[in-house]
Amino acid sequence: MKLKTQNSRRKARPAHWRAMRQVISCLSMRKLRMPSLRVNMVAIFSMPCKKTHNPPRHSLTSRIVSCFAVCLAALLLLPTSSSAQEISARGLVKAMSRAVLASEIGAVVSQTPYRAGDTFKKGDVLIGFDCRLLKSQKDKVEAQEKASKAQLINARDLEKMRSIGKLEVTMAKAENDKDRAELNIAKLNVERCRIKAPYDGTVVHLLVNQYESVDLRRNLIEIVSSSELEVEVIAPANWLTQVTKGQKAQMHIDELGQSATVEVLAMSGAVDPVSQTVLIRGRIIDKPDGLLPGMSGAFKP
Known part of the structure:
Protein backbone atom coordinates (compact mmCIF):
# COMPACT_ATOMS: atom_id res chain seq x y z
CA MET A 1 0.00 0.00 0.00
CA SER A 82 19.62 49.12 -18.49
CA SER A 83 20.42 46.14 -20.72
CA ALA A 84 17.61 46.73 -23.21
CA GLN A 85 18.78 46.79 -26.79
CA GLU A 86 16.63 49.74 -27.89
CA ILE A 87 15.07 52.73 -26.19
CA SER A 88 12.03 54.48 -27.60
CA ALA A 89 9.37 57.02 -26.71
CA ARG A 90 5.99 57.89 -28.13
CA GLY A 91 5.89 60.61 -30.77
CA LEU A 92 2.93 62.56 -32.17
CA VAL A 93 2.76 63.94 -35.71
CA LYS A 94 1.57 67.55 -35.78
CA ALA A 95 1.07 70.13 -38.50
CA MET A 96 3.32 73.17 -38.32
CA SER A 97 0.36 75.36 -39.30
CA ARG A 98 -3.18 74.69 -38.08
CA ALA A 99 -5.82 77.36 -37.52
CA VAL A 100 -9.51 78.05 -36.92
CA LEU A 101 -10.59 80.99 -39.09
CA ALA A 102 -13.23 83.28 -37.64
CA SER A 103 -15.49 85.97 -39.06
CA GLU A 104 -14.27 89.57 -38.94
CA ILE A 105 -17.68 91.00 -39.87
CA GLY A 106 -21.33 90.24 -39.19
CA ALA A 107 -23.03 89.02 -42.39
CA VAL A 108 -24.85 86.15 -44.12
CA VAL A 109 -22.77 83.26 -45.47
CA SER A 110 -23.19 83.11 -49.24
CA GLN A 111 -20.76 80.34 -50.24
CA THR A 112 -18.87 77.43 -48.69
CA PRO A 113 -16.99 75.85 -51.61
CA TYR A 114 -14.85 73.53 -49.45
CA ARG A 115 -15.94 70.90 -46.98
CA ALA A 116 -14.14 68.56 -44.58
CA GLY A 117 -11.36 66.64 -46.32
CA ASP A 118 -11.14 68.94 -49.36
CA THR A 119 -7.74 70.33 -50.32
CA PHE A 120 -7.13 73.93 -51.36
CA LYS A 121 -4.38 76.25 -52.55
CA LYS A 122 -3.11 79.47 -51.05
CA GLY A 123 -5.45 82.33 -51.96
CA ASP A 124 -8.54 80.20 -52.60
CA VAL A 125 -11.82 81.53 -51.17
CA LEU A 126 -12.87 79.30 -48.26
CA ILE A 127 -15.90 81.28 -47.02
CA GLY A 128 -17.88 83.99 -48.82
CA PHE A 129 -20.36 86.53 -47.35
CA ASP A 130 -23.21 88.55 -48.80
CA CYS A 131 -21.67 92.03 -48.62
CA ARG A 132 -23.94 94.16 -50.78
CA LEU A 133 -24.47 96.60 -47.90
CA LEU A 134 -20.74 96.99 -47.24
CA LYS A 135 -20.02 97.51 -50.93
CA SER A 136 -22.67 100.22 -51.13
CA GLN A 137 -21.14 101.94 -48.10
CA LYS A 138 -17.74 101.79 -49.78
CA ASP A 139 -19.13 103.42 -52.92
CA LYS A 140 -20.67 106.20 -50.82
CA VAL A 141 -17.41 106.92 -48.96
CA GLU A 142 -15.49 106.79 -52.22
CA ALA A 143 -17.78 109.50 -53.67
CA GLN A 144 -17.27 111.66 -50.58
CA GLU A 145 -13.51 111.28 -50.90
CA LYS A 146 -13.63 112.44 -54.53
CA ALA A 147 -15.65 115.50 -53.53
CA SER A 148 -13.29 116.47 -50.72
CA LYS A 149 -10.31 115.99 -53.02
CA ALA A 150 -11.85 118.36 -55.57
CA GLN A 151 -12.48 120.93 -52.84
CA LEU A 152 -8.85 120.66 -51.76
CA ILE A 153 -7.62 121.30 -55.31
CA ASN A 154 -9.93 124.30 -55.62
CA ALA A 155 -8.75 125.69 -52.27
CA ARG A 156 -5.12 125.52 -53.37
CA ASP A 157 -5.94 127.35 -56.61
CA LEU A 158 -7.74 130.09 -54.67
CA GLU A 159 -4.78 130.39 -52.33
CA LYS A 160 -2.48 131.05 -55.26
CA MET A 161 -4.76 133.94 -56.35
CA ARG A 162 -4.77 135.21 -52.75
CA SER A 163 -8.54 134.76 -52.56
CA ILE A 164 -8.43 132.61 -49.39
CA GLY A 165 -5.97 132.14 -46.62
CA LYS A 166 -3.95 129.09 -45.48
CA LEU A 167 -6.57 128.15 -42.88
CA GLU A 168 -9.15 127.27 -45.53
CA VAL A 169 -6.58 125.15 -47.38
CA THR A 170 -5.66 123.35 -44.20
CA MET A 171 -9.30 122.63 -43.39
CA ALA A 172 -9.92 121.29 -46.92
CA LYS A 173 -6.87 119.03 -46.66
CA ALA A 174 -7.98 117.66 -43.27
CA GLU A 175 -11.44 116.89 -44.68
CA ASN A 176 -9.88 115.01 -47.58
CA ASP A 177 -7.59 113.03 -45.26
CA LYS A 178 -10.59 112.02 -43.17
CA ASP A 179 -12.51 110.82 -46.22
CA ARG A 180 -9.50 108.84 -47.45
CA ALA A 181 -9.20 107.09 -44.07
CA GLU A 182 -12.90 106.20 -44.12
CA LEU A 183 -12.48 104.88 -47.66
CA ASN A 184 -9.64 102.60 -46.52
CA ILE A 185 -11.88 101.25 -43.74
CA ALA A 186 -14.68 100.58 -46.21
CA LYS A 187 -12.30 98.77 -48.58
CA LEU A 188 -10.98 96.65 -45.71
CA ASN A 189 -14.52 95.63 -44.73
CA VAL A 190 -15.24 94.60 -48.31
CA GLU A 191 -12.05 92.51 -48.39
CA ARG A 192 -13.26 90.72 -45.26
CA CYS A 193 -16.29 89.52 -47.19
CA ARG A 194 -14.15 86.69 -48.52
CA ILE A 195 -11.99 84.52 -46.28
CA LYS A 196 -9.01 83.32 -48.31
CA ALA A 197 -6.65 80.43 -47.56
CA PRO A 198 -3.36 81.63 -46.02
CA TYR A 199 -1.50 78.51 -47.26
CA ASP A 200 -1.94 75.21 -49.08
CA GLY A 201 -3.76 72.71 -46.94
CA THR A 202 -6.83 70.64 -46.13
CA VAL A 203 -10.13 71.43 -44.44
CA VAL A 204 -10.47 69.73 -41.06
CA HIS A 205 -13.95 70.94 -40.03
CA LEU A 206 -16.52 73.24 -41.62
CA LEU A 207 -18.26 74.98 -38.72
CA VAL A 208 -20.90 76.98 -40.60
CA ASN A 209 -23.49 76.37 -43.32
CA GLN A 210 -24.55 78.41 -46.30
CA TYR A 211 -27.22 81.12 -45.68
CA GLU A 212 -26.45 81.26 -41.96
CA SER A 213 -26.16 84.69 -40.37
CA VAL A 214 -22.96 84.92 -38.32
CA ASP A 215 -21.72 87.48 -35.84
CA LEU A 216 -18.32 89.01 -35.37
CA ARG A 217 -15.58 86.56 -34.24
CA ARG A 218 -17.69 83.47 -35.01
CA ASN A 219 -15.57 80.37 -35.79
CA LEU A 220 -16.18 79.34 -39.38
CA ILE A 221 -13.69 76.74 -40.62
CA GLU A 222 -10.69 74.78 -39.31
CA ILE A 223 -7.80 74.16 -41.68
CA VAL A 224 -4.44 72.43 -41.51
CA SER A 225 -1.33 72.90 -43.62
CA SER A 226 -0.28 69.97 -45.79
CA SER A 227 3.20 71.24 -46.57
CA GLU A 228 5.38 70.41 -43.56
CA LEU A 229 4.81 68.15 -40.59
CA GLU A 230 6.68 67.98 -37.31
CA VAL A 231 6.93 65.48 -34.48
CA GLU A 232 6.59 66.10 -30.76
CA VAL A 233 8.09 63.47 -28.44
CA ILE A 234 7.66 63.23 -24.67
CA ALA A 235 10.94 61.58 -23.69
CA PRO A 236 12.70 60.77 -20.40
CA ALA A 237 14.87 63.54 -19.04
CA ASN A 238 18.06 61.49 -19.46
CA TRP A 239 17.63 61.78 -23.24
CA LEU A 240 19.05 65.29 -22.96
CA THR A 241 22.52 63.73 -22.86
CA GLN A 242 21.78 61.29 -25.70
CA VAL A 243 19.88 63.41 -28.24
CA THR A 244 21.36 66.51 -29.89
CA LYS A 245 20.03 69.14 -32.27
CA GLY A 246 20.31 68.05 -35.90
CA GLN A 247 20.49 64.34 -35.01
CA LYS A 248 18.63 61.92 -37.31
CA ALA A 249 16.20 59.42 -35.77
CA GLN A 250 13.60 56.91 -36.89
CA MET A 251 9.90 56.93 -36.08
CA HIS A 252 7.65 53.96 -36.82
CA ILE A 253 4.16 55.20 -37.70
CA ASP A 254 1.63 52.81 -36.16
CA GLU A 255 -1.27 53.72 -38.45
CA LEU A 256 0.76 53.21 -41.66
CA GLY A 257 3.13 50.46 -40.57
CA GLN A 258 6.02 52.44 -42.09
CA SER A 259 9.03 54.30 -40.77
CA ALA A 260 10.02 57.91 -41.35
CA THR A 261 13.28 59.77 -40.81
CA VAL A 262 13.06 62.62 -38.31
CA GLU A 263 15.55 65.42 -37.77
CA VAL A 264 15.69 66.80 -34.24
CA LEU A 265 15.01 70.54 -34.31
CA ALA A 266 14.93 71.54 -30.65
CA MET A 267 14.52 70.30 -27.11
CA SER A 268 12.55 71.89 -24.32
CA GLY A 269 14.45 74.24 -22.08
CA ALA A 270 12.98 72.75 -18.90
CA VAL A 271 12.26 69.30 -17.47
CA ASP A 272 8.83 68.51 -16.07
CA PRO A 273 9.48 68.10 -12.33
CA VAL A 274 6.62 65.65 -11.80
CA SER A 275 7.07 63.18 -14.67
CA GLN A 276 10.79 63.87 -15.25
CA THR A 277 10.19 64.15 -18.99
CA VAL A 278 11.28 66.61 -21.66
CA LEU A 279 9.68 67.70 -24.95
CA ILE A 280 11.63 67.01 -28.14
CA ARG A 281 10.54 68.58 -31.43
CA GLY A 282 11.59 67.23 -34.82
CA ARG A 283 10.93 67.65 -38.54
CA ILE A 284 9.94 64.75 -40.81
CA ILE A 285 12.37 64.55 -43.72
CA ASP A 286 11.02 61.76 -45.92
CA LYS A 287 7.23 61.86 -45.44
CA PRO A 288 5.51 58.52 -46.18
CA ASP A 289 2.43 58.55 -48.40
CA GLY A 290 -0.75 59.00 -46.41
CA LEU A 291 0.90 60.55 -43.35
CA LEU A 292 -1.55 62.86 -41.56
CA PRO A 293 -1.42 65.05 -38.46
CA GLY A 294 -2.54 63.19 -35.36
CA MET A 295 -0.80 59.90 -36.20
CA SER A 296 1.65 58.53 -33.65
CA GLY A 297 4.40 55.97 -33.31
CA ALA A 298 7.59 54.86 -31.60
CA PHE A 299 10.47 57.35 -31.79
CA LYS A 300 13.94 55.79 -31.63
CA PRO A 301 17.02 58.06 -31.52
Missing part, protein backbone atom coordinates in the same frame (compact mmCIF):
# COMPACT_ATOMS: atom_id res chain seq x y z
CA LYS A 2 2.84 2.40 0.84
CA LEU A 3 4.60 1.54 -2.40
CA LYS A 4 1.44 2.35 -4.38
CA THR A 5 1.02 5.74 -2.66
CA GLN A 6 4.65 6.66 -3.37
CA ASN A 7 4.24 5.76 -7.03
CA SER A 8 1.11 7.93 -7.32
CA ARG A 9 3.00 10.89 -5.80
CA ARG A 10 5.86 10.41 -8.27
CA LYS A 11 3.38 10.39 -11.16
CA ALA A 12 1.57 13.59 -10.02
CA ARG A 13 4.71 15.63 -9.25
CA PRO A 14 6.43 15.70 -12.68
CA ALA A 15 3.48 17.53 -14.30
CA HIS A 16 4.03 20.55 -12.01
CA TRP A 17 7.78 20.50 -12.35
CA ARG A 18 7.57 19.96 -16.09
CA ALA A 19 5.72 23.29 -16.52
CA MET A 20 8.18 25.08 -14.26
CA ARG A 21 11.20 23.65 -16.09
CA GLN A 22 9.72 24.76 -19.42
CA VAL A 23 9.35 28.35 -18.16
CA ILE A 24 12.88 28.48 -16.76
CA SER A 25 14.29 26.96 -19.95
CA CYS A 26 12.57 29.57 -22.13
CA LEU A 27 13.66 32.36 -19.81
CA SER A 28 17.27 31.25 -20.00
CA MET A 29 17.10 31.44 -23.80
CA ARG A 30 15.28 34.84 -23.69
CA LYS A 31 12.34 33.38 -25.61
CA LEU A 32 9.58 33.64 -23.04
CA ARG A 33 7.10 36.51 -23.17
CA MET A 34 4.67 37.58 -20.49
CA PRO A 35 1.62 35.80 -22.03
CA SER A 36 3.54 32.50 -22.01
CA LEU A 37 4.56 33.11 -18.42
CA ARG A 38 0.92 33.58 -17.41
CA VAL A 39 -0.12 30.43 -19.27
CA ASN A 40 2.48 28.33 -17.47
CA MET A 41 1.61 29.89 -14.10
CA VAL A 42 -2.05 29.04 -14.65
CA ALA A 43 -1.10 25.56 -15.79
CA ILE A 44 0.78 24.92 -12.56
CA PHE A 45 -2.26 25.78 -10.42
CA SER A 46 -4.89 24.19 -12.65
CA MET A 47 -3.30 20.75 -13.02
CA PRO A 48 -5.68 18.20 -11.55
CA CYS A 49 -4.62 16.13 -8.60
CA LYS A 50 -5.22 12.43 -8.58
CA LYS A 51 -8.29 11.69 -6.51
CA THR A 52 -7.36 9.50 -3.59
CA HIS A 53 -8.75 8.98 -0.18
CA ASN A 54 -5.52 10.35 1.29
CA PRO A 55 -4.36 13.17 -1.08
CA PRO A 56 -0.76 14.38 -0.72
CA ARG A 57 -0.46 16.96 1.99
CA HIS A 58 2.11 19.04 0.14
CA SER A 59 0.34 19.25 -3.25
CA LEU A 60 -0.71 22.92 -2.86
CA THR A 61 2.60 23.81 -1.23
CA SER A 62 4.47 22.28 -4.15
CA ARG A 63 2.53 24.39 -6.61
CA ILE A 64 3.12 27.62 -4.67
CA VAL A 65 6.84 26.91 -4.49
CA SER A 66 6.87 26.22 -8.22
CA CYS A 67 5.21 29.56 -8.99
CA PHE A 68 7.61 31.46 -6.76
CA ALA A 69 10.49 29.75 -8.55
CA VAL A 70 9.10 30.86 -11.91
CA CYS A 71 8.73 34.48 -10.74
CA LEU A 72 12.25 34.50 -9.32
CA ALA A 73 13.62 33.09 -12.56
CA ALA A 74 11.80 35.79 -14.54
CA LEU A 75 13.28 38.56 -12.39
CA LEU A 76 16.79 37.14 -12.64
CA LEU A 77 16.87 36.14 -16.27
CA LEU A 78 14.75 38.68 -18.15
CA PRO A 79 16.71 41.73 -19.39
CA THR A 80 16.38 44.90 -17.36
CA SER A 81 15.90 48.41 -18.69
